[in-house]
Amino acid sequence: MMEISGLDTSLEPTSAAFAAMLDAVGHGVVAVDRQWRLSFVNAWMERVLGRSRQELLGHELWAEFPTLRTSSFGAAYLRAMRDGVEVVHEGFVPISNAWFESRASPCATGLILFIKDVTERRRAAQELKDREERLRESETLFRKLADSxxxxxxxxxxxxxxxxxxxxxxxxxxxxxxxxxxxxxxxxxxxxxxxxxxxxxxxxxxxxxxxxxxxxxxxxxxxxxxxxxxxxxxxxxxxxxxxxxxxxxxIHERKRGEERLAFVSEASRILSESLDYEDTLARATQLAVPVLGDWCMVDLLQEGGGIKRVKVSWADPALEPLARETVRFPPQVSGHPSHLPSRVLLEARALLVEDADDAYKQRAAYSPEHLAHMRAIGFQSVMSVPMVARGRTLGVITFLAIAPGRRFTQADLETAEDLARRAALAVDNGRLYHEAQQAVRVREEFLQVASHELKTPLTPLSLKLQLLARTAESLPRERFPRLSSDLDMMRQQVQRLSSLMDELLDVSRINAGRFSMTLEVVDLSALVRDAAARFEPEVLRLGGRLMVDVPEPLVGVWDRQRLEQVMTNLLSNAQKYGGGRPVRARVWREGHLACIAVRDEGIGIAPEALSRIFEKFERAVSERHYGGLGLGLYITRQIVEALGGTICVESAPNQGSTFTVKLPLTPPPVSPERKEGPWAPAHPLPGSEGACYGRLR
CATH class of the missing domain: 3.30.450.20 (PAS domain)
Structure with missing residues (x-):
């Protein structure tokens, strides 16, 4: 007994009730006898075949469907009838453009054929198969793409x-x-x-x-x-x-590039911070380890022709004993054909050995001890770069790669060259600075000695001239008509020379930090009037006028002698450059400040000279036409700033000049150790072309 679609195939579809039941099923049912005559066709088959059962019943199956006998379905039916076995077959029927499953089941009278449309199932199965195939192909493609x-x-x-x-x-x-x-x-x-x-x-x-x-x-x-x-x-x-x-x-190269840029930037900052080049080199090499290498050595050529190893930096603390020992093995000035730092010093070009194996170490060593030292360090890559400034080789920087697997590249060498260029500039600038400082010290020492030595004979010479002047007064003028005027001129020149020596001595005191102040109560109005009175005869002699506008009185705490020096310098400049035109001196008060202004109507000062006339040995005009050392305004500025004040100048060519000094009535304490240094500029007067120095405190 076999159940198919819930039907008992042992039953014959002869009764009307059973036939009606078969008409209701969702697939085809056909019965044939042993002579292949159609004995039953259900309604589903009628629709599929497009023929009624009345046309088909009693007719031979092969006669009604001639091509069926030679088809795969026909072969299955013949086998089922012949062998008495159930045969299931599935195939495509072109005329119906559909897939069918046929089950031929033997019965007592012949065969019962169960036929089912499996097109949708086959399509779904094919789609699943196609999808799986596409998935396999996609996975294969993905793996190929992923692997490549x-x-x-x-x-x-x-x-x-x-x-x-x-x-x-x-x-x-x-x-x-x-x-x-x-x-x-x-x-x-x-x-x-x-x-x-x-x-x-x-x-x-x-x-x-x-x-x-x-x-x-x-x-x-x-x-x-x-x-x-x-x-x-x-x-x-x-x-x-x-x-x-x-x-x-x-991203290793990008990361290394970023590290190199950051390193070079920071190294540049360090190298530019100080002119003590050995200290800055030491800090820069410490920064280079381990960014640029695991070991860094800096060797500088000395003036006598020798080499000094100024710094060794290393990453691994265990290498410290070897680092101390490495000073015994500096580069050889005469050069060594395989020792990289020695070659770099000789050839003045960067060199790199990517694989510094033992064979390289044997070639590079210039003694058995040197070879043992290099082997103990255990580096596997080395690069050396020259420090060159202004066409002169100053030294060499050498980097070693010690960490396992680390090898220097061309990019590392380029970064090292960049560092060496900057380091060479720092060394060169530092040496030039120290040379300049030494030259300044020699000059200052000379000026100090020369000032003292020159001033020493001026005192007795001045006394002798005074004595001669008194003697000349008792002599007949008609016999010596020019004697008095000649003596006056000689006394003026001695006084001028003495003033120049005083200026040089003041500069020496300023540089040595011995520019002290003696503070006392001073009437500024009286001081300015007295100074103007001393200059008035000379101004009148040159055809000019000296006008003074001062209050009564203006008292503060200052150094009287130094303030007199300030007024002398300002009035002297006004008289010298005023061209015989009027000179005005004015004193007034602004709150807690005492103010002095000296104005002339002379040649004026070019704008480009305004910022430098208060510096040492600086002048706004040629010394061939106007005498002096260019120290008066520099000393004036130092005095004013030491008293906590400011000095400003407003000027333009051929329009005269105005020098303005502003002093607090009570200046801040002045250290006897005060040394010359950078001065903060004060605010210039609104709308003026000028320069100011100092800071009111």
Whole structure:
């Protein structure tokens, strides 16, 4: 007994009730006798064949459907009838453009054929097969693309256990698939970076968010290179978290480039901070380790032709004993054919040995002790760069690569050359500065000695001239008509020379920090009137006028002698450059300030000279036409600033000049150790072309 579609095939479809039941089923039922005559056709088959059962019943199956006998369906029916077995066959019927499944079941009278349209099932199966084939092709293509990608790709499950890497990962890290899958991929990350990576992973998993993270990844040869990993979460159709898929790219050169730029920038800052070049070189080399190398040595050529190793920096503290010993092995000035620093000094060009193996060390050593020293350091790469400034080789900087797998590249050499250029400039500037300082010290010492030596004979000479002047008064004028005027001229020249010596002595005191102040109560109005009275005869002699506008009185605490010196310098300049025109001196008060202004209507000062006339030995005009050392205004500025005041000048060519001094009535304490230094500029007067120095305190 066999159940097919709920029907008992042992029953014959002869009764009307049974026939009606077969008409209701959703597939075809056909019965034939042993002579292949059709004895039953249900309604479903009528619709499929397009013929009624009345036309078919009693007719031979092969006669009604001639092509059926030679078809695969016919063969199945013949076999079922002949062998008495059930035969199931499935095939495509072109005339119906459909797939059918036929089940031929023997019965007592012949065969019952159950026919079912399986087109949709076959189509679904084919679509599934096609989809699976496309999926296989897509997966194959994806793997090919992934394996040929220039970046490392990977995928994890929800527990961040890696389930797949592309070929690039294995080629880069040297891991096998067994080593990399699961959590084994973490072993390839630098030990110092694993905690950071783990923290990023945990934070990202908790929120199912993408993440980037930079870390160092071990290569198959044991080196570590900087990489950037970026991952995106995988989410299932139901919204469940499936894990991450991501990529890893090699950013080592970019990272090293950034480090090199940052290093060069910081080294430049350090090298420009001080003119003590040995100290700045030491700081710069410490910065270079380990960014540029694991070991750095700086050797400078000395004036006598020798070499001084000024600094050795190293990354590994265990190398300190070797670092102390390395001073015994400086480069050889005469050159050595294979010793890199010696060659660089001789040839003045940068050199790099990427693979400094033992054979190189044997060639480079200039003694057995030197060879043993190099072997003990254990470097595997070396580069040396010359320090050249103004066409002259000043020294050499040498870098060693000691860390496992580290090798110097051309980019490293270029960075080292950049550092050496900047270091050479710092050394050259430092040496020039020290030479200039020495020259200034020699000059100042000379000026101080010369001033004292020259001033010493002036005192008795001045006394002798005074004595001669008194004697001349008793002599007949008609016999010596020019004697008095000649003596006056001689006394003036001695006084002028004495003033010049005083200026030089003041400069020496300022430079030595011995420019002291003796403070007392001073009536500024009276002081200015007295100074003007001393200058008035000379101004009148030149055809000018000296006008004074002062209040009664204006009292403050200052150094009387130094204030007299200020007024003398200002009035002297006004008389000298005034061209015989009027000179005005004015005194007034502004709150807690006492103010002095001296104005002339002479040649004026060019704008480009305004900012420098208060400096040492600076002049606004040629010394061929106007005498002096160019120290008066410099000393005036020092006095004013020592008293806590400011001095300003407003001028234009051929429009005269106005010098304005403003002093606090009570100046700040003045240290006897006060030394010359940079002075903060005060604010110039509004709308003027001028310069101011000092700071009111």
């Amino acid at each position: 990608a220039p970046v490392m790709l990977w995928m994890t499950d929800a527990r961040v256990s890696c389930v797949w890497h592309n070929r690039r990962w294995y080629d880069f890290t040297g891991q096998t698939e067994a080593e990399a899958l699961g959590l084994g991929w973490l072993d390839a990350i630098h030990p110092e970076d694993r905690a950071k990576v783990g923290g990023v992973l945990q934070a990202s998993i908790a929120r199912w968010v993408p993440y980037p993270v930079e870390y160092r990844l071990r290569t198959r040869d044991g080196q570590y290179r900087w990489t950037l990993a970026y991952a995106s979460p995988r989410v299932g159709e139901s919204g469940e978290f499936l894990g991450y898929i991501g990529s890893v790219i090699d």
